[in-house]
Amino acid sequence: MEEVVFGRPAAQAVAEQAERLGATRVLVMASATLARDTDQVERIRDALGRRFAAQYQGMPPHSPRGAVLDAARMAREAAADLIVTVGGGSLTDAAKAVQLCLANGIDSTEAMDRLRPGGAPLQAPGLRQVAVPTTLSAGEFSAFAGVTDERSRVKEVFHHPGTIPAAVVLDPAMTLATPEWLFLSTGIRAVDHCVEGICSAEAQSYADAQALHGLGLLASGLPRVKADPGDLDARLDCQLGSWLSMAPLATGVPMGASHGIGYVLGAAFDIPHGHTSCIMLPAVMRWNRAANAERQARVAAAMGSPGGEAAEALHALIAGLGMPRSLDAVGIGRDAFPRIAERAMATPWVPRNPRRIEGPAQVMEILELAA
Numbered sequence: 001m002e003e004v005v006f007g008r009p010a011a012q013a014v015a016e017q018a019e020r021l022g023a024t025r026v027l028v029m030a031s032a033t034l035a036r037d038t039d040q041v042e043r044i045r046d047a048l049g050r051r052f053a054a055q056y057q058g059m060p061p062h063s064p065r066g067a068v069l070d071a072a073r074m075a076r077e078a079a080a081d082l083i084v085t086v087g088g089g090s091l092t093d094a095a096k097a098v099q100l101c102l103a104n105g106i107d108s109t110e111a112m113d114r115l116r117p118g119g120a121p122l123q124a125p126g127l128r129q130v131a132v133p134t135t136l137s138a139g140e141f142s143a144f145a146g147v148t149d150e151r152s153r154v155k156e157v158f159h160h161p162g163t164i165p166a167a168v169v170l171d172p173a174m175t176l177a178t179p180e181w182l183f184l185s186t187g188i189r190a191v192d193h194c195v196e197g198i199c200s201a202e203a204q205s206y207a208d209a210q211a212l213h214g215l216g217l218l219a220s221g222l223p224r225v226k227a228d229p230g231d232l233d234a235r236l237d238c239q240l241g242s243w244l245s246m247a248p249l250a251t252g253v254p255m256g257a258s259h260g261i262g263y264v265l266g267a268a269f270d271i272p273h274g275h276t277s278c279i280m281l282p283a284v285m286r287w288n289r290a291a292n293a294e295r296q297a298r299v300a301a302a303m304g305s306p307g308g309e310a311a312e313a314l315h316a317l318i319a320g321l322g323m324p325r326s327l328d329a330v331g332i333g334r335d336a337f338p339r340i341a342e343r344a345m346a347t348p349w350v351p352r353n354p355r356r357i358e359g360p361a362q363v364m365e366i367l368e369l370a371a
């Protein structure tokens with residue numbers, strides 16, 4: 001990543017980035033809601049002028065392979081030399097996967113198997129991305145792309161360092177049309193990045209410093225947005241907190257069981273990412289406390305509850321935002337727990353949870369806490 005831009009309107013900043021990168025054929029991948037209900041995407045196209053080449057609109061949640069391939073075909077046909085994404089995490093991740101598909105000659109669902117970790121080395125993308133996020137899930141600050149294989153309903157992580165966007169544009173005005181539940185719940189997703197990074201057994205000081213500050217901005221900013229949706233300063237605080245939340249992942253600190261179980265809930269049950277964090281993070285913190293109480297105390301203090309329990313501080317924040325707080329609230333009963341637990345063990349993060357998880361039985365204990 002070369003730049004993070006904030007304090008200027010998105011259309012102006014995107015046009016400046018396209019010029020800086022020497023782009024002449026820009027594919028805009030935009031949120032369907034933003035394109036339909038506001039003039040923000042049109043403003044970006046107008047600012048790009050002759051550099052604008054085509055627009056891909058909409059992306060299903062969790063970036064299914066088929067939709068990624070559709071976007072890759074459009075990029076190929078448009079001879080795009082830059083992708084600008086305007087939307088949430090699924091759109092951002094899809095564009096990273098598009099870059100890998102184009103660089104590696106992938107044009108079918110089956111061929112995307114080659115993007116899985118552990119296979120042959122991947123060709124570096126030649127196409128770059130500029131991201132204008134409208135949610136707080138912070139995928140634009142990583143080189144990881146979460147893509148769902150529709151055949152198995154499993155969400156997989158594709159990675160290449162070259163897929164990280166060349167620039168990110170943070171404009172709080174771009175988030176005004178984002179549905180309240182989506183903005184606030186993805187804010188808890190960013191809180192999840194901070195908390196699992198701080199509480200990791202592999203945490204380190206550089207990431208801690210950013211994640212703790214990011215957590216403070218989010219814990220303050222999200223309730224202010226809930227109280228006054230037009231508060232642009234609060235929205236920018238949330239965006240900056242979301243940026244800082246990615247410091248652990250960006251520096252190699254792994255996430256834990258909240259992220260791992262969340263992957264399964266998203267891919268297999270279509271639960272939005274933000275909601276998976278709202279439901280799982282307090283439960284995971286309660287289960288992990290025996291292994292990292294000192295680390296959890298830092299979380300509570302950063303959230304304005306020194307001496308309190310981190311899980312309770314998280315529970316209160318999530319409740320105050322009106323988000324779901326149990327698996328039952330999103331229609332997942334105990335009959336699904338064995339399948340969730342089995343699949344969670346195969347995710348990248350559950351095996352690196354700070355309190356060691358030996359097998360599905362322990363995941364079931366966490367699920368019971370979130371029931």
